[in-house]
Amino acid sequence: MRTVLMVAEKPSLAQSISKILSKGSCTSRKGLNGACSVHEYTGSFQGQSVRFKMTSVCGHVMSLDFIGKYNNWDQVDPAELFSTAPAEKKEANPKLNMVKFLQVEGRGCDYVVLWLDCDKEGENICFEVLDAIQPVMNKGSSMDQSVYRAKFSSITDTDIWNAMNCLGEPNRNEALSVDARQELDLRIGCAFTRFQTKYFQGKYGNLDSSLISFGPCQTPTLGFCVERHDKIQSFRPETYWILQAKVFKGKDNPLMLDWNRVRVFDREVGQMFVNLAKTSREAKVESVSEKEKAKQRPQALNTVEMLRVASSSLGMGPQHTMQIAERLYTQGYISYPRTETTHYPENFDLKGTLKQQTNNPFWAEEVKALLSTGLNRPRKGSDAGDHPPITPMRAASEGELGSDGWRLYEYITRHFIATISQDCKYLQTTIDFSIGPEAFSCSGKTLISPGYTTVMPWLGIPLEENLPECERGDTFTVDEIKLVEKQTSPPEYLTEAELITLMEKHGVGTDASIPVHINNICQRNYVTIENGRKLKPTNLGIVLVHGYYKIDAELVLPTIRSAVEKQLNLIAQGKANFQQVLQHTLDIFKRKFHYFVDSITGMDELMEVSFSPIAASGKPLARCGKCHRFMKYIQAKPSRLHCSHCDETYSLPQNGAIKLYKELRCPLDDFELVLWTSGARGKSYPLCPYCYSNAPFRDMKKGMGCNECTHPSCQHSLNSLGIGQCVECDTGVLVLDPTSGPKWRMACNKCNVVVHFFEHAHRVQVAQESCDACEASLVAVDFNKTRTPLAAGETQHTGCVFCDPVFQDLVELKHATMRYRGGGARRGGRGRGRGRRGNPKKPKDKMAALAAYFV
Numbered sequence: 024m025r026t027v028l029m030v031a032e033k034p035s036l037a038q039s040i041s042k043i044l045s046k047g048s049c050t051s052r053k054g055l056n057g058a059c060s061v062h063e064y065t066g067s068f069q070g071q072s073v074r075f076k077m078t079s080v081c082g083h084v085m086s087l088d089f090i091g092k093y094n095n096w097d098q099v100d101p102a103e104l105f106s107t108a109p110a111e112k113k114e115a116n117p118k119l120n121m122v123k124f125l126q127v128e129g130r131g132c133d134y135v136v137l138w139l140d141c142d143k144e145g146e147n148i149c150f151e152v153l154d155a156i157q158p159v160m161n162k163g164s165s166m167d168q169s170v171y172r173a174k175f176s177s178i179t180d181t182d183i184w185n186a187m188n189c190l191g192e193p194n195r196n197e198a199l200s201v202d203a204r205q206e207l208d209l210r211i212g213c214a215f216t217r218f219q220t221k222y223f224q225g226k227y228g229n230l231d232s233s234l235i236s237f238g239p240c241q242t243p244t245l246g247f248c249v250e251r252h253d254k255i256q257s258f259r260p261e262t263y264w265i266l267q268a269k270v271f272k273g274k275d276n277p278l279m280l281d282w283n284r285v286r287v288f289d290r291e292v293g294q295m296f297v298n299l300a301k302t303s304r305e306a307k308v309e310s311v312s313e314k315e316k317a318k319q320r321p322q323a324l325n326t327v328e329m330l331r332v333a334s335s336s337l338g339m340g341p342q343h344t345m346q347i348a349e350r351l352y353t354q355g356y357i358s359y360p361r362t363e364t365t366h367y368p369e370n371f372d373l374k375g376t377l378k379q380q381t382n383n384p385f386w387a388e389e390v391k392a393l394l395s396t397g398l399n400r401p402r403k404g405s406d407a408g409d410h411p412p413i414t415p416m417r418a419a420s421e422g423e424l425g426s427d428g429w430r431l432y433e434y435i436t437r438h439f440i441a442t443i444s445q446d447c448k449y450l451q452t453t454i455d456f457s458i459g460p461e462a463f464s465c466s467g468k469t470l471i472s473p474g475y476t477t478v479m480p481w482l483g484i485p486l487e488e489n490l491p492e493c494e495r496g497d498t499f500t501v502d503e504i505k506l507v508e509k510q511t512s513p514p515e516y517l518t519e520a521e522l523i524t525l526m527e528k529h530g531v532g533t534d535a536s537i538p539v540h541i542n543n544i545c546q547r548n549y550v551t552i553e554n555g556r557k558l559k560p561t562n563l564g565i566v567l568v569h570g571y572y573k574i575d576a577e578l579v580l581p582t583i584r585s586a587v588e589k590q591l592n593l594i595a596q597g598k599a600n601f602q603q604v605l606q607h608t609l610d611i612f613k614r615k616f617h618y619f620v621d622s623i624t625g626m627d628e629l630m631e632v633s634f635s636p637i638a639a640s641g642k643p644l645a646r647c648g649k650c651h652r653f654m655k656y657i658q659a660k661p662s663r664l665h666c667s668h669c670d671e672t673y674s675l676p677q678n679g680a681i682k683l684y685k686e687l688r689c690p691l692d693d694f695e696l697v698l699w700t701s702g703a704r705g706k707s708y709p710l711c712p713y714c715y716s717n718a719p720f721r722d723m724k725k726g727m728g729c730n731e732c733t734h735p736s737c738q739h740s741l742n743s744l745g746i747g748q749c750v751e752c753d754t755g756v757l758v759l760d761p762t763s764g765p766k767w768r769m770a771c772n773k774c775n776v777v778v779h780f781f782e783h784a785h786r787v788q789v790a791q792e793s794c795d796a797c798e799a800s801l802v803a804v805d806f807n808k809t810r811t812p813l814a815a816g817e818t819q820h821t822g823c824v825f826c827d828p829v830f831q832d833l834v835e836l837k838h839a840t841m842r843y844r845g846g847g848a849r850r851g852g853r854g855r856g857r858g859r860r861g862n863p864k865k866p867k868d869k870m871a872a873l874a875a876y877f878v
């Protein structure tokens with residue numbers, strides 16, 4: 024029997040789809056990477072009986088990165104990143120072992136059906152999957168089609184079966200457009216980011232970001248926020264005057280009239296109009312008009328509109344909204360949430376979709392009314408040809424979705440019902456008055472039929488007091504006429520919803536990436552989110568954008584990016600050549616980069632105004648080993664030490680407190696040691712500022728504290744304080760924390776493990792000898808005479824914390840994963856810490872982690 028491999032984008036999708044296709048009769052097992060499952064069943068495919076194997080990836084299999092030395096910020100001129108530096112696809116998440124997993128499952132398969140999400144990213148992942156499995160699949164005859172692509176927009180029986188019954192082929196061009204975008208973002212983003220970060224980082228003390236990133240989309244996004252900020256700053260309020268008239272007739276409530284001239288900016292002129300109007304005590308009705316008006320039902324929902332409403336009405340940020348929407352999609356509650364389409368295809372089963380909502384108590388009445396009177400045709404929208412608009416696909420209750428899930432689902436459902444309801448109709452009444460020579464009017468709305476606003480009540484016509492009955496020629500008594508002084512008010516900071524609108528309008532980002540860019544500028548500390556989800560730029564964000572404007576406005580204006588996005592779309596449509604677009608765009612940005620580097624002092628001048636030079640900030644802390652003067656501790660992130668005499672900066676571990684460590688010095692370089700603590704219950708260890716930045720031994724790397732230092736005789740080093748191998752990680756060593764008394768503890772120098780032992784001891788010391796059984800270093804403890812836990816009032820004992828029965832109850836080794844590993848840290852002259860031998864894990868690639876920021 025032949026085998027058909029099928030691959031979805033996420034494990035949960037593989038599960039739902041296989042459940043539908045196997046009609047609930049598949050058997051499931053875990054794959055070798057532990058993250059993905061394989062669901063198997065037999066069925067028929069292209070007229071033959073076959074075995075189906077459905078599994079999934081976890082998003083992108085591969086990600087693009089530079090190779091080798093090009094990841095090193097210090098070795099490579101960023102300009103090389105535009106052309107010389109080779110980039111290659113690496114596994115996006117090596118832990119998942121995805122390629123191996125796909126090959127194991129794909130070996131010997133005859134056909135593959137790709138069930139990746141139906142957008143450009145999904146198309147790109149199709150080819151990542153094919154690259155992995157095609158070499159191991161069975162080779163059929165060359166005439167046979169063996170690769171199929173399923174197209175679907177929701178995880179429902181109908182949609183999935185339809186997709187299975189008309190399989191197509193994956194779209195190479197769409198996949199290439201994603202490759203092009205990835206490569207452009209990587210090269211451009213990394214070059215500018217590395218240059219800026221290195222240039223500014225050592226210069227200013229209170230610069231509050233560890234990474235000064237540039238992104239071809241991210242930076243224009245920030246640009247919009249700063250542009251609004253500048254408008255607010257340069258705003259000068261103007262005073263203006265309006266004429267306010269209050270009139271009444273008989274016992275009716277007084278009526279406020281609007282002045283037809285609206286306002287004047289000259290007080291004298293305003294006063295003249297008041298005087299003119301005041302010549303009459305009567306307001307005469309000149310005309311009464313009534314007009315039936317309609318408030319249109321909304322267009323069908325697409326991604327951008329969903330993000331806007333979620334931000335402005337539900338208070339949910341775009342990134343969060345997308346995550347929730349994807350979950351709702353994966354669970355089959357809504358259709359695919361990434362779409363530009365606002366138009367329902369002709370054959371879309373609107374009625375069937377609506378019927379699913381008949382039992383929800385919140386809108387059952389509206390749904391039943393619609394089903395009995397008949398659905399209204401949805402308004403014409405635009406059809407991007409990708410997916411139907413975002414639509415609820417099955418009924419749900421608040422309990423099963425969770426709070427935010429429900430709020431988003433409720434909105435999507437109400438919006439859907441509204442699109443097939445009637446428009447809201449109301450009567451607008453306007454009465455025109457004259458008071459002396461001046462014209463006034465007032466108007467009011469009366470509801471005729473609420474239409475869709477019953478299901479979207481927040482959009483309803485506000486209830487107003489009815490206008491008095493009157494006709495042409497009637498007169499009202501003037502109660503009061505006065506000149507009121509007002510001021511024009513400045514615009515407010517951009518809301519997220521406004522920013523999304525701007526990005527969409529200027530083609531910066533796509534429906535899929537807009538949330539990522541907005542999230543990035545928040546995370547990089549360029550804007551903060553204020554009340555009402557308004558985006559307020561930080562000092563750094565403002566300086567950066569102003570700097571780009573000064574040097575090369577195109578770096579921040581949306582024009583270049585939208586031109587690039589257009590080119591990418593042409594690649595996707597097969598109308599432009601991948602290599603040509605890539606080369607052309609990189610050439611442009613390479614020239615921009617060189618100009619930027621040459622003109623960087625323009626940015627510097629702005630930085631100097633907002634940030635203080637490093638020499639002027641920070642408080643004195645530890646002494647420099649070279650000049651023996653105090654260095655300054657700069658607390659703003661990234662916190663570091665700076666010696667203004669030697670003009671050197673030394674990095675420090677982040678996210679903790681730094682203090683002086685008993686004025687002790689490093690025997691290698693004479694720098695005063697400092698102590699890093701992550702809080703009262705957390706870890707702490709001493710470090711030498713010089714060694715931390717410049718590893719003293721070949722086997723040490725940058726960023727190591729004394730708890731990893733292999734100095735053979737230093738009393739603060741791993742060799743003196745290491746006790747035994749970590750109980751959790753493979754390479755860590757548990758090191759005594761000499762500052763932790765009276766609640767003594769040891770902490771792993773690699774992972775977060777902290778082991779508590781020996782309360783109420785005066786002294787805990789690591790001895791020279793090691794345990795015969797496990798090779799861990801022995802520990803000598805001197806307990807407090809009055810509170811010693813030892814038998815017979817003994818106060819001193821030396822033993823192994825892992826093996827000695829006397830210590831057993833005093834050490835918190837209850838840890839579930841605590842296990843005997845054999846071999847502890849060897850110390851002194853006998854060799855180096857065990858953690859350094861064996862098979863240390865490959866250090867994580869920094870650029871791979873950072874690449875995500877540069878989109």
Ligand SMILES: [Zn+2]
Nearest residue numbers: 647650666669
């Ligand atoms: Zn110095």
Ligand SMILES: [Zn+2]
Nearest residue numbers: 689692711714
């Ligand atoms: Zn040192």
Ligand SMILES: [Zn+2]
Nearest residue numbers: 729732734737
């Ligand atoms: Zn040291």
Ligand SMILES: [Zn+2]
Nearest residue numbers: 749755771774
């Ligand atoms: Zn560990």
Ligand SMILES: [Zn+2]
Nearest residue numbers: 794797823826
């Ligand atoms: Zn032992």
